[in-house]
Amino acid sequence: MAVETETGTNGSLVLAVNGERFELPTIDPSTTLLEFLRSHTPFKSVKLSCGEGGCGACVVLLSKYDPVLDKVEDFTISSCLTLLCSINRCSITTSEGLGNSKNGFHPIHKRFSAFHASQCGFCTPGMCVSLFGALVNAEKLNRLEPPPGFSKLTVSEAEEAVAGNLCRCTGYRSIADACKSLAADVDIEDLGLNSFWRKGESKEVKISKLPFYNRDDKFCTFPEFLKKEIRSGIFLDSNKYNWYSPASVEELQSLLKVNDIRKGCENKIVVSNTGMGYYKEVESYDRYIDLKHIPELSILRFDQTGVEIGAAVTISKVIETLKTENKHQFLPTDEIVLNKLANHMEKIASGFIRNTASVGGNLVMAQRKHFPSDIATILLAVGSTVDIMSGYQFERITLEEFLERPPLDFNSILINVKIPNWASIRKVSPENNTTLLFETYRAAPRPLGNALPYLNAAFLAEVSPCKTSEGIMVNHCQLAFGAYGTKHAIRAGRIEEFLKGKLLSDDVLYEAIKLVRTIVVPEDGTAYPAYRSSLAAGFLFEFFSSLIDGGAEITNSFLDGSGSTSLLKHSKPEQKDDQYYQKKVSKMLSSSKQALELSKRHYPVGEPVTKTGAVVQASGEAVYVDDIPSPVNCLHGAFIYSTKPSAWVKSIEINPKSNPGGIAAVLSFKDIPERGENVGAKSVFGTEPLFAEDVTQCAGQRLAFVVADTQKHADRAANCAVVEYGMEDLEPPILSVEEAVKRSSFFDVPPILYPKPVGDISKGMAEADHKIISAEIKLGSQYYFYMESQTALAIPDEDNCIMVYSSIQCPESAQIVIAKCLGIPEHNVRVITRRVGGGFGGKAIRAMPIATACALAAHKLHRPVRMYLNRKTDMIVTGGRHPMKITYTVGFKSDGKITALQLDILINSGFSPDISPVMPHNIFSALKKYNWGALSFDIKVCKTNLTSKSAMRAPGEVQGSFIAEAIIEHVASTLLLEVDSVRNANLHTYDSLKLFYKESAGESLEYTLPLIWDKVAESSSFNQRVQMVNESNRCNKWKKRGISRVPIVHGVLLRPTPGRVSILKDGSVVVEVGGIELGQGLWTKVKQMAAFALGSIQCNGDGDLLDKVRVIQADTLSLIQGGFTAGSTTSESSCEAVRLCCNMLVERLTPLKEKLQEQMGPIKWEMLIFQAHMQAVNLSASSYYAPDMLSTSYLNYGAAVSEVEVNLLTGETTILQVDIIYDCGQSLNPAVDLGQIEGAFVQGIGFFMSEEYLTNSDGLVVAEGTWTYKIPSLDTIPKQFNVEILNSGHHEKRILSSKASGEPPLLLAVSVHGATRAAIKEARKQLLSWSSQNGSESIFQLGVPATMPVVKELCGLDMVERYLEWSLGSNK
Ligand SMILES: Cc1cc2nc3c(=O)[nH]c(=O)nc-3n(C[C@H](O)[C@H](O)[C@H](O)COP(=O)(O)OP(=O)(O)OC[C@H]3O[C@@H](n4cnc5c(N)ncnc54)[C@H](O)[C@@H]3O)c2cc1C
């Protein structure tokens, strides 16, 4: 058969990666490009983070060569979804391929590094390649020559290039700046802090200092050897790989027929396999049939009747063509329709997905598997048709019929979809007084994409002015809704019928919206059903309402793409103001400012030095645990976890039918060595078992550890494990704090950690003019979402020893736990940690079981064992932030001064103690930021049947800060006072601060909050903007703004830390510290400190000491007592430990230096060290910094002003501007601290606004990936982001006067929540004004996170109906 003999002379799979040839004689066809790159090539820059197309860590540039046109096409793709066989004879460029430490770095790498755009670095190679892809393609465009050193990219293209890439560390501002620095239209003055420029330098000098981007230096993305091979016309041997690439419909038919004959032979039809990102099939198939090479499926044709799009055409290609193709056959209105379709498609997924995802694949997913597709909805509204092939039959049906049919069988093929040339068919034109209106809508957690919509819609209407009266007549309309929890997108036929021939009026619209409510009804089990249906009402209103009053003005400019402007016509008299305030909010970060004061006092400490290792992180050469090559015989592990919170585990088996093979062992608690213990984690408060024993303690608890030959096999085996549970004689699980209270299920809090009440609560309450009694707040959890998931590699060694590489924040504790579990002495266990791809607290206690499980398996099987948790398992087993319930009673005066606060707090800690007993202390440390008069409380740390909750960046403090703000807002609402004035009235004086914080309050001069509070008001023009916000709200019905200023006080604690500094013979310096580099810049600060402290010896030419220092990985047997890297202070403690070591060395070297100086005059560092070695001076010094007991804790201060705009129809919150001032003392490195401030703040935005870490009724986490868990992305950060680092001068007791920056700024994000609340309050006020109902608009609770559904619900799910009722009533 033709297709089966499609074999060339060789027929092997050949690829070029970074110019190198790779030939793969055999490969499993389900192998992804990512698996291949990471396991068969030396290129490890390609990172696995989500494995489902949602993060961009795995992005590479794919280049294809067309031998006929002699042309190379380059585009970015997600390597985690791309099947290797589908890219035969293609070329791949990874970040190492752009440049590296051997051949020199690419300007992109250098800019990412010097703009401080890489912290943990795990996202950075993917970011660099995404930007490079945009750069390469911009250079191909016929655009004006950019100035030298710049590319043809525009600023917005540069930002959009990385819009689909997630970063959990930086907060994106610095990344945006690094990208924009290459754009031709960038205003160099708009770029943020970097280490190329000095203050006050001219534009020209600044440009000259940027690493030069030479456009003539053409980067070769496609090697000549591969072009030659392609020209020789060798195809892949289909039989060898079970991969078939039919080149015609006939070949495809034959292949499918073969399938019919060979019953039981499973085919997988693929185009680009991105559907796997959603459906994650684990089955393997007998044969893969790739549709990309069939001309009919790759067609994209425009003619008089419309646009025909072959099913295999990619979404990017459709967008590009719809936007740029010369559509001379089309009327302008049709062109606008096509442009709007393209604009909508730009919000689907992200660039690197759209570049390969096919339109047909999308429609088939929608048809067959009810995928919430955008394409189905928008193409439905324009009346598209599809061609289908079943066997040898072809048929053309409407898209609507296609969607409504039973699922397409696996031998049927979608050939194409056709968009009709609508206006031409209907003869819509100004001459016959008809106009075509078209708009598409989408409400999704991220405005620019990579988030599935809660609902999408597209409306097409043919309208004309009414001949007999004023107004607009609907001649015909097509209304499509989808993705709202329905099997497939639908046409709202009943509304279409209803509107047909109607003169538009509020009345008619009201009736149409009533109909929408009966049609758009999400299926049972859909989240937020009422919200979704309210979106449908809102969008329909938005589309038609503008035609009611302003209809006479319809022109084509109405269809200019800014659909929402139509709403403004409702407020005609106020239109002028509208225009002022409604100027389009930019899609991305539009500007930023960073202000800092440098101090040379401890040079190079205090300099904004580039992060150590940033450039190798960018090029992808930095080695993370999973990048360490597997030792010979290495096995891979995966956890089998419980899905029941409390059940007997009767048996655990791997389903033989789906067993992937390669399994070496399944270990459980029964495999713990005789002298060992079933322990997987520990803190000072207790331990957590490695595996559940007879009864599970939570859903998500580790039950067993499958060990197999590959990670894929281990994951699949764990996935198909069958656990038999029993429920006999078990008490029901405790899943809520209320239940825990009922059953007295608590963890003890040591008295020393239990916070102390302040003042006399009865007296405070008695002084109050008003009281709020027993109000309640509930707070949910948050997941870490470090980009590198949990990982470890354990290697058995001689004599019962074991070495474990672990991505952990506390290797010392892992060492102790492993020793305990294996029943061996601690000196047998060496734990090594070089760098961690983001931790945020989640790789402290929660990383220990991963290291321990690998160690146990390695110990038992005498083979190396590694594990890289897949994202889903990581999200399910890891834990996260503590949920809690707060009940408060507060007494206050009529002027807003609070006199007493009584709180009852129930903290949900999960099943093991972890660090939970410190939570009461942490919550109160941040809550006490206001002077509550008297403060008393009862806090219980509840033990429940949930995964153990652990430290997450600012654990407890962020909740404490939020609770304080919620109470302040409640008081203000009750008194009808401005919230800001109530905040003001309750800020501490120094005296009250001392009363609440005792010793940690420090000296009065150190209390900088009042200064910061005023300064931020001034720098952000707070008072003027409050007026502007009020004015904007007066003028706009459908968008409300809010502004909020918030202070923070955050206590931190210094902990003992070891250090060692050794000077080698050539003068280079090796530093070891207890602290771990998590991306927070610890190594950089340590290096600076070493250079500063050693520099005090004052050798000749020791200015470059900084370059001589290398900080090396933590090793628990080399440097003991490493402790935890947590609580924001490890950098400063590590610095101090290093300073003590350096001082010892300087003391040892000084006599020699003086002697040599006398003999030889000024002496160089290298000479001094050489001589010291010769004279047997001990050049290695160790120290253990133990902070002075009286000054171990201190307070950090900051304030932020945030302004937001809420879209009342969708509940979407846009953060317009944020101004932060944060006191860093004398920053050890302002660039690093700035990165910490911005990154923490954006992580806080995630907690307060978007991250829903949901569980099912058994407590099993159901937000298990990027599809459902939405961390902030570049398009959701503040549009203007201004940060000032306050240098508050000399602090006697602080390490070189510095203060912490890692966690406290996260608390400032509560200001975004407060601003959102203020905007909602305005919406509610307006809503009340439309109804005759009484009520208080201002007293309400805004949940956390304030997601779109939450916000919309508070603004009124029936808002448009209420408005129309009011409008109809007032017009009667
Ligand atoms: C991270 C991410 C975000 C996304 N976000 C969105 C979004 O916001 N909105 C949206 O609409 N979509 C979204 N998508 C879906 C995306 O559009 C689809 O995954 C993509 O279009 C599928 O195309 P493909 O070529 O990769 O199909 P494949 O994955 O190769 O195929 C998908 C399915 O269709 C079958 N198939 C493919 N083509 C045909 C054909 N011609 N005839 C018969 N069967 C066929 C395959 O067998 C398979 O079952 C997202 C996808 C990802 C990965």
Ligand code: FES
């Ligand atoms: S790992 Fe591929 S997109 Fe996340």
Ligand code: FES
């Ligand atoms: S630097 Fe981006 S994820 Fe850490």
